[in-house]
Amino acid sequence: MILNAEVxxxxxxxxxxxxxxxxxxxxxxxxxxxxxxxxxxxxxxxIGFEIALILEGRQETIMxxxxxxxxxxxxxxxxxGFKHVSQCVxxxxxxxxxxxxxxxxxxxxxxxxxxxxxxxxxxxxxxxKLQKVVHSWIGMVRESGEYTTADRFRMQIALFELxxxxxxxxxxxxxxxxxxxxxxxxxxxxxxxxxRFKPYRExxxxxxxxxxxxxxxxxxxxxxxxxxxxxxxxxxxxxxxLSETKLHEAKVLIQQPNLPLNKVASLLGYSSLAHFxxxxxxxxxxxxxxxxQSLKPITAEH
Numbered sequence: 001m002i003l004n005a006e007v008x009x010x011x012x013x014x015x016x017x018x019x020x021x022x023x024x025x026x027x028x029x030x031x032x033x034x035x036x037x038x039x040x041x042x043x044x045x046x047i048g049f050e051i052a053l054i055l056e057g058r059q060e061t062i063m064x065x066x067x068x069x070x071x072x073x074x075x076x077x078x079x080x081g082f083k084h085v086s087q088c089v090x091x092x093x094x095x096x097x098x099x100x101x102x103x104x105x106x107x108x109x110x111x112x113x114x115x116x117x118x119x120x121x122x123x124x125x126x127x128x129k130l131q132k133v134v135h136s137w138i139g140m141v142r143e144s145g146e147y148t149t150a151d152r153f154r155m156q157i158a159l160f161e162l163x164x165x166x167x168x169x170x171x172x173x174x175x176x177x178x179x180x181x182x183x184x185x186x187x188x189x190x191x192x193x194x195x196r197f198k199p200y201r202e203x204x205x206x207x208x209x210x211x212x213x214x215x216x217x218x219x220x221x222x223x224x225x226x227x228x229x230x231x232x233x234x235x236x237x238x239x240x241x242l243s244e245t246k247l248h249e250a251k252v253l254i255q256q257p258n259l260p261l262n263k264v265a266s267l268l269g270y271s272s273l274a275h276f277x278x279x280x281x282x283x284x285x286x287x288x289x290x291x292x293q294s295l296k297p298i299t300a301e302h
Contacts, residue, residue, distance in 0.1 A: 023103050027159050028248070030099035032141050039094065040087035042285045047244040048102030049112070050078040051162075052086075053134045057094030061086040063118075073122025075130050079113045081236045097138050101159055104190065106183050106233045108163075111170035113235070126169065133162045186233035189215055189226055193242050212238055247283045250276075254292050261288050 026048060032055075052059070052075065059070045063084035070076050078084055080102070088094040103109075120127040136158045140151060192215045215238075216226035230238050246268060253264040265276035273288075280288050 023105050025156070025159065026100075026102040027155055028100050028102075028252075030097075030137055030155075032095075032097045032138060034093065034095045035088055036093045037088055037091050041085065043083055043085045044284075045081050045083045045244070046078070046100055047241060047248065048080055048100045050098060050100050051130070051134065052076045052078070052096060052098045053131065055095040055097060057088060057090035057092065057096075059086055059094055059096065060089045068119055070119070071122070073127070073131070075120040075127055075134070077112075077118045077120075079118070080109065080234070081240075097134060099134075099137065101162070103163070104187065104234075106186070108166075108170075109235070112166060115170045117169055126165065129165050130162070133158050133165070136161075182229040183233055185219060185221060185226065185229045188219055189230050189238055190234070190241065192218070193238060193245070243283070247280075250280060250283075250288070251291070254288055257292070261292070264288065 028048070029050075034056075052061075052070065054070050054072055054074050056072055058072070059076075061068045061070060061076060061078075061084055063078060063082050068076055069089075117126075120130060137155060140147075140155060189212075212226055213223045216223045219226065221229075227237060230241075234241065236244075250264065250268055253259060253267060254261070261276075262273040265273045268276060270276035270279070277287050277289075280286075280291070284291060286294070
């Protein structure tokens with residue numbers, strides 16, 4: 001085969017093509033947890049979607065000024081950027097499964113949020129389909145041992161089954177409401193943020209460096225337009241995305257018990273543990289040490 005040679009178009013005469021798919025798909029934060037009656041999560045938001053299934057007890061979630069009472073077998077979807085507070089409201093505690101996922105396809109994200117289908121009571125048709133997927137993840141939970149590559153593929157296969165269910169819920173065959181050029185710019189900005197995230201580059205204050213002006217200049221657009229298209233496509237600012245991404249990575253690193261916290265701070269680009277601790281507390285309301293101490297081993301009771 002000759003590389004980089006021009007291909008004769010006649011070789012593909014009457015050829016029918018499937019679309020090229022260039023999505024960044026993520027599955028993270030999956031856990032199963034038994035909590036006491038006084039369990040409460042502080043207000044937070046995520047860069048991806050969250051799906052929660054209550055296995056025992058009842059949870060109350062306040063999201064975007066709406067209150068959801070989520071009982072045994074119920075499923076709640078929390079979209080990207082939606083601020084929410086969740087707490088156990090069962091005297092005997094609660095048992096739940098939760099995970100986060102993301103796909104950077106703007107049309108999918110827009111239609112999921114627009115559909116406003118977030119709560120799926122037990123016994124409904126869609127809930128039954130979603131439970132099948134969620135229980136496949138629960139069945140993969142281990143108390144100890146490493147997850148294999150095959151395990152990870154099975155987890156991702158289940159995620160695509162989830163996308164298939166969602167695609168039946170939302171509108172299909174719609175033209176994107178955002179110009180393709182805007183989507184391309186927004187994705188380029190996201191990729192630029194991610195490239196600056198690992199490894200971090202520090203300025204004199206120790207903060208990871210990110211300037212929307214630099215990214216915009218590299219794309220040949222103004223900083224204001226860069227901010228506008230990113231918010232239009234993803235629903236939040238580039239700075240908010242960077243902050244949420246840093247927080248997610250911080251939580252992942254802190255959950256590794258053999259990794260010293262000063263090493264976590266260094267990996268995230270902070271000049272000192274004290275500096276990182278102050279920022280983490282601003283994000284979560286608690287220190288990295290207390291957050292690590294609050295984590296409990298995942299137990300599979302099924």
